[in-house]
Amino acid sequence: MGVSGGGEPPARGDAQPPPPPAPGDPDRRSATQRRIDRPPPEPLSPRQMALAGVFIGVLYAVGMVAQGEVVAGLVGGVLAAILLFLVLREAGNRQRRRTAARERRRSGP
Numbered sequence: 001m002g003v004s005g006g007g008e009p010p011a012r013g014d015a016q017p018p019p020p021p022a023p024g025d026p027d028r029r030s031a032t033q034r035r036i037d038r039p040p041p042e043p044l045s046p047r048q049m050a051l052a053g054v055f056i057g058v059l060y061a062v063g064m065v066a067q068g069e070v071v072a073g074l075v076g077g078v079l080a081a082i083l084l085f086l087v088l089r090e091a092g093n094r095q096r097r098r099t100a101a102r103e104r105r106r107s108g109p
Helices: 031-037 046-066 070-107
Strands: none
Touching: 046 070
């Protein structure tokens, strides 16, 4: 049917393993070590945090207003937006502190 090559498929043990990396090669490190050494992603900017807060606040307010609770929806939406902003800001600050501590440990005394 158009497949040529005849013979039997190669046995499992016939495949040659890739050559080992050179001692100074950065790929020599394990995948876990490369992941650990990779810098963490930058935290969100204050503008991005505010936009996320506004988005969640509006969604909450629209949902509550659709149920007929106008005042509760507006107040709850504002509070949800503020809460999300504060949580994201704290998470970013903690990430910055962890990164700074890791750099201090790496640089050593």
